Amino acid sequence: MTTTRSSAKYGFPGGRRLAAALLVSTVAGTALVACGADAQGAQPDQVAGKSAGETAGDAKITWGRCPALAKGQTRSPHLTCGTLKVPLDYQHPGGTEIDVAVSRLSTAKPGKRRGVLLLNPGGPALGGLDMPETMASTLPKTVLDRYDLIGFDPRGVEHSTPQSCGLDDPSVSGLFPYPAADGSITKNVALAKADARQCADTVGKNLRYYNTANTARDMDGIRQALGEKKISYWGQSYGTYLGAVYRSLFQDHTDRMILEGNVDPTKVWADQVADTWGKGMADRFPDAARVAAAQDSTLKLGTSVAQVTHTYLTLADRLDRTPAAIPGAAVSLDGALLRNMTYALLLHNDTLPVLAKFWKAADDLSHDSTTAADTAVLKEVFADTPTSPGIPADNQATMFMALTCGDAEWPHDVDGYATRTTADREKWPLTAGMPANIWACAFWNKPAEAAVKVVKGGPRNTLILQNRRDNATPWESGVGLHRTLGDGSVFVGVDNGGHYVYDEGSACADKATVGFLATGHLPDKDLYCTDVIQK
Template sequence: MSKTSGPGLRGHRFAAALAVTTLTVLGVAACDSADDEDHPAAAALTWGPCPAAAPGAPRDPRLTCAKVKVPLDYGHPDGTSIEVAISRLGATDPAKRHGVLLLNPGGPALPGLDTPSAMAPTLPKTVLDGYDLIGFDPRGVGTSTPQSCGLENPGVAALFPYPAADGSIDANVQAARATAGKCAAKAGENLRYFTTANTARDLDRVREALGETKISYWGQSYGTYLGSVYSSLYPDRTDRMILEGNVDPAHVWAGEAESWGKGMAERFPDAAAVAAGQNGALGLGATPEEVTRTYLALAERLDRTPAPVPGTPQSLSGAMLRGVTYALLIHNNTLPVLAQVWKAAADLADGHLTEADGKVLQQVFAHSPPTPGVPADNQATMFLALTCGDAEWSHDVEIYAKRSAADRKTWPLTAGMPANIWPCAFWPQPVEKPVTVTGTGARNTLILQNRRDHATPWDSGVGLRRALGSRAALVGVDNGGHYVYHEGSACADNATVDFLDTGRLPDKDLDCTDVTRQ
C-alpha cells in the first residue's frame, strides 16, 4: 500500500481497515451470494473515447472507455446509483482470447483507466493475444463519481501524521479531528459507502456488464486487498489472480500502517549503500551505517528548523524529507536520485545550496497537475474513505500517544508516524464489518512479494499467503522496492507469464534470487 499520491501504475501505494446493524449485514450478504440473480441484467456497454487523461499519462490510441452504473449502497440496490468508468485494450488475437484481465494499480484510490496502456508494453505477446486488458477508476476515484472533502492541501502525503520534533502528537490530534470534520461536512454521509467491499461488488457488476462468467485480475499494493476481497466474495467468478506487493487482510488498516517502520528499516539500507558508494561526491558517509546516521540527524534537524527553499514559498521539513525518501525507495532505479536529494537537503540546511542542488529540489517540489474534471483532493479524500471506512480504528487518543512514542524509539526512520493518530480516529463507524479473506476456493492465486518492500513489507505478503492457504502460491524475490514483475527477476516474470498463459501455479512456493539491476 503506497502512502503518497502516486503518478499511476508502478507509482506509489499506501498500504495501510468494523461494525454495522444486523439489517445492513444481512442485506449485503444476500447481494454477495454466488447464485444471486436479484438485480437486473446489465445493459450492453457503450464503448467510446476515454475522458481526458492526466497530464503525462501514457495512453494507447486503441484504448476505449465505457461506464457501468452501480448502487451506492448494496444494502439498498434500488436506491441511489453512481458510475464506474472502465477502459479496454482488446486482445490482439481473438482466436487465442482467454478472457478479461482487470488491472488495479493500488493507492488506495489511484485511478486506473490508463493502467492497460501503462501495463501493455511490459507484457509478452502471448498475454496480449489472450486477454482484454480492463482498467477502471474505482468508485469515488477519478472519473467514477469523484468525491471531495475540500481539503486545502490536496496531497495524500499531507495526511501522514509525523509527530513534532519533541515527539508530541498534540498538533496531529487537532489536524486529524479537523480533517475528519471537514470530510463529514463536505462529502457527507454517502462517503461511508465508498469502501473496498463495495468496490469489489462493483467489479462483479463490471464482470456482468462485460458478459464474462469469470474475471482474471492483477492487483498491485492496495489492489491486492481489493482482489482478495473480490475472490472471497465471489470465489466461483474468479479465474486467474495475481497479487503483487501485498496487504495482509488481517491488518487492515491500522495494523498495516504500523508495519511501515519495520519495512523502512529493511529497505533503507539499499539506498544507504548507494549513497555510501558515492561518498566522495556526496559526503554523506562511507558506509551504509554512516549514511543512516547522517540521514537521521538531518531529518531531526529539519524537524526543529525547516529550511526555506529559494524561489518558492515552501520550506523543507523533516516530514517532507521522509516523504520524499519513502517515494523514491519504491524503485531501485530511483535510489541514485534519492542520494542526490539527501545531499541537496543537507546543503540546503547548511545554507550553501549549489545549482545542482537547486535542480534536484525543483523536482522534489514539482506538482503534477490534476486530471481535468477531477477534484484536486480526490485521491486524498478517497484514501481516507477507504482506510477509515473499511474497518474501525481506535478512538482513544492516549493509545496513539503511547504507540507513537514506542514506535518512534523502535523504528527511528519513520519517527513514530505509522502508529500515530489519523483522521480515522474521528471517523463515523463503518457501514459493515470487513470481508473475511479465506482459503476457500480454487487454487488460482499467484502472490508476488519482494523481501525488502517498505510499502507492503515481506511480513504482509506472508500474512496474505497464510490467509489464502492452499488457494495460492507465493513467489518471493530477493529484491527491494514495491514491485516484482518486470523489475529484474526472470524467475518471477516467467512464473507470472506462465500462470497467465496456462493457469498453472508453481507446485510450491518459489524463492527467486536471480535479480539483475535495471
Template sequence: MGRTNGAGALALRRVAMAVAASALVAGVTACDAAYEEENAAANGTATKSALAWGDCPPTAPGVTRDPRLTCTAVEVPLNHTDPDGRKIDVVVSKLAATGDRRGVLVVNPGGPALPGLDTPGQWAAELPESVVDSYDLVGFDPRGVGHSTPQSCGLEVTDPAGLFPYPAADGSIDANVAVARATAGQCADTIGDDLRYFTTANTARDLDLIREELGEEKISYWGQSYGTYLGAVYSTLHPDRTDRIVLEGNVDPGNVWAGEAARWSKGLADRFPDAAKVAAAQGVLGSTPDEVADAYLALAERLDREPAPVPGTQVSLNGAMLRNVTYALLLDNETLPVLAQVWKTATNIVDGTLTAADADVIKQVFAGAPAVPGVPADNQATMFLALTCGDATWSHDVADYAARVRQDREEWPLTAGMPRNIWPCAFWPEPVEDPVTANDEGPHNVMVLQNHRDHATSWESGVALREALGDRATLVGVDNGGHYVFGAGSACADEATVEFLTGGDLPGDDIECTDVT
C-alpha cells in the same frame, strides 16, 4: 522491465504530489459496440456484452495515453444492499487483446485511491506480447476515484502522503489529534453519510457488476499494493467468478488498516539499507551505509525543528516532507540513485550551498502535480481516507496512540512514530459492515508476488495473505527490495507469472527466487 506506473515515473509523480501543498465520461460515445461472439474466452463467455465503448475522459496535461484505449461507464448502486436506491457511475477502460483472446485481465495499480483508467495502456507497453495477445486489459477508476463519481472533502491536502501524521519534533501528537478530528469533521460535513459506502467491499461488488456488463463468466485480475486487498476481497466474495489472479506487493487482509500501517516502521528499516548502500557509493551523506543512516536521521530531525525554504518554489522542506520523498523513491530500485541525489540536494538546501545540479532535482521533485480535468484536487486524499477509515474500525483511544508513538519513535527512528500515530479514522463514523475475511474457499488460482524488503507492504503481510488464502494460493517470494516484483530484476518471478497467466501453470508449492540482478 518495469511497468510505467510501477517504476520511476510513478514514484516521481507521487513525490511531486506529496510535497506540493460528477464529471463522468462526457466523451463516451457509442462505438465498438460489444465483444464479438466468435472471440469468446476459453473459460466460457456466457453472454455478449452490451457496453458501448468510446473516448476516454481527458487526462492531466502532459500525460500520454495509449491511443487504442477505449472507455465506457457502468452504473452501480451506491449501497449494494439497496440495489434500487441511488446509483453512481464507474468508468471502465479497455485495451483489446491483440491475438488469440483468452478473456479479460482486470488491472488495478493500488493506492488506496489510485485511478486506473490508463493502467491497461501503461502495462501493455511493458508486459510480454504473450500476455497482451491473450487478454483484453481492463482498467477502471474505482468508485469515488478519478472520473468515477469523484468525491471531495474540500481538503487542502491533495495527496495521501500529506495526510501521514508525523509527530512534532518533541514527539507530541497534540497537533495530530486536532488535525485528525478536524479532517474527519470536514468530510462528515461536506459529504455526509454517503462517504461510508465508498469501501473496498463495495468496490469489489462493483467489479462483479463490471464482469457482468463485459459478458464474462469469469475474470482474471492483477492487483498491486492496495489492489491486492481488493483482489483478495473479490476472490473471497466471488471465488467461482475468478480465473487467474496475480497479487503483487500485498496487504494483509486480516490487518487493515491500522495494523498494516504499523508495519511500515519495520518495513522501512528493512528497506533503507538498500538506499544507504547506493548513497554511500556516491559519497552522499557518508562513505558507509551506517554513516548515511546516521546523517539522514540527523538531517530529518534538523528539518523537524527548522524547515528550510526551497529556492524557486513556495515550499519549505521539513522532516515530514523529506521522509515522504524517501518513502516514495524507495518504491523502486530504479529510483535509488535519484533518492541519493535528493538527500544531497536537501543537505545543500539546509546549508545554503545549492549547485546547478540541485536546481534540476528541485524542478523534478518539488514541482506540483498537474490537475486532471473534472477531478477535484483533493480526490485521492479524500478517497484514501474513505477507504482506510471506512473499511475497518480504528481505535478511538488518544492516550493509546500517544503511548504507541513514544514506543515506535524509540524502536524505529526512521519513521519517527508516524505509522502508529492517530489518523482521522479515529474520529470517523463506524463502517457500514465488518471487513471481508479472506479464506481458502475456492480454486487454486492465486499467485502472490512478494519482495522480502518491501517497506510499503511488508514481507510479513505477504505471508499473512498467503496463509489466509491457504490452498488457493502459491507464494512467489523474491530476495529483493522495493514494492514491485514483476519486471524488477527476477527472471524467476517474471517467468512464473507469465507462465501462470498464459498457460495456467500455478505451482502447488511456494517458490523462492534469489536471482535478482
C-alpha cells in the same frame, strides 16, 4: 500502502512528482464525527452475491473515447472507455446510482482470447483507466493474445463519481501523522479531528459506501457487463486487498489472480500501518544508504550504511525543528516531507540514485549552502504533477481516508495513540512514530458494514508476488496474505527491494507470472527467487 507502476517515472499521489505514486503503499473512530449515521448491521455475506449487473438489470458498457488527459499526456488510440451504473449502496439497489469508469485494450488475437484481465494499481484510491496501456508495454504476446486488458477507476476515484472533502491540503502525504520534533502528537490529534469533521460536513454519510467491499461488487458488475463468466485479475499494493476481497465474495467468478506487493487482510488497516511500516522502512533503507555511501566522495553523506543512516536521522531531526525553504516551490522542506519523499523514492530501485542526491540537496538546503546541482535535483523532485480536468485536487486524499477509515474500525483512544507512538518512535527511528500515530480514522464514523473475511483455500488460482525488502507492503504482509489464502495460493518471494516484483529484474518471478497467465500453470510449490539483475 501503495503506489502504482506509473507510466510517468515520478508521481506522488495527491500532489507532487516523485518516485511512483504513494502507497501507503499501504497504507497505510470516542466521539465519532465523520460520515453519517451508524451502520445498519449489514454483513458482507448478506450482499456478497449482489453485483451491479444483478441489481441494475442487464447493464452494458458503451465503448467510446476516454476522458481527457492532463496537458501534455497522451494515450493509445486503441484504448476505449465507457461507464457502468452501479448502486451507491448494494443493500438498496433501487436507490442512488453512481458511475464507474472502465477502459479496455482488446487483444489483437480474438481467436486466442481466454477472457479479460482486470487491473488495479492500488493506492489506495489511484485511478486505473490507463493501466491497461501501462501493463501492455511490459507483457509478452503470450499474455496479450489471451486477454482483453480492463482498467477502471474505483468508485469515488477520478472519473468514477469523484468524491472531495474540500481539504485545504490536497496531498495524500499531508495525511501521514508525523509527530512534532519533541514527539508530541497534539497537532496530529487536532488535524485528524479536523479532517474527519471536514469530510462529515461536506460529503456526509454517503462516503461510508465508498469502501473496498462495494468496489469488489462493482468489479463483479463489470464482469457481468462484459458478458464474462469469470474474470482474471492483477492487483498491486492496495489492489491485493481488493483482489482478496473479490476472491472471497465471488469465488465462483474468479479465474487467474496475480497479487503483487501485498496487504495482510487480517491487519486492515490500523494494524497494517502500525505493525509493518516501521520494519519495512528499516529493511529497505539500507539499499539506498549503500548507493549513497558508494558516492561519498561527492555526496559526503557517509562511507557506510551506518554513517548514512546517522546523517539522514540527524537531517530529519534538524528539518523537524527548522524547516528549509525550497527554491521555486510553495512549500518548505520539513522532516515529514523529507520522510515522505524518501518513502516514495524507495519504491523503485532505479530511483535510489535520485534519492541519494536528494538527501545531499536537502542537507545542503538545511545548511543554506545549496549548489546548482542541488537546485536541479530539488526541481526534479518537487516538479508539479499535471492533473486531469474535472478531478478534485483532494480526490485521492479524500478516497484514501474513505477506504482506510471505512473498511474497518480504528481504535478511538487518543491516549493510547500517544503511548504507542512514543514506543514506535523509539523502536523504528526512520519512521519517527508516524505509523502508530493517530489518523483521521480515530474520529471516523462506524463503517457501513463489517470488514470482509478473506476466505481460506478455494481454487488454486492465485499467485502472490512479494519482494523481500518492500518498504510499502513489507515481506511479512505477503506472508500473512499467503497464510490467509492457504492452499488457494502460491507464494513467489524475490530477493529484491522496492514495491514491485514483475519486470523488475527477476527472470524467475517473471516466468512464474507469465506462465500462469498464459497457461494457467502455477508453480508446484512456493518459490524464492535470487536471480535479480538490476536494470
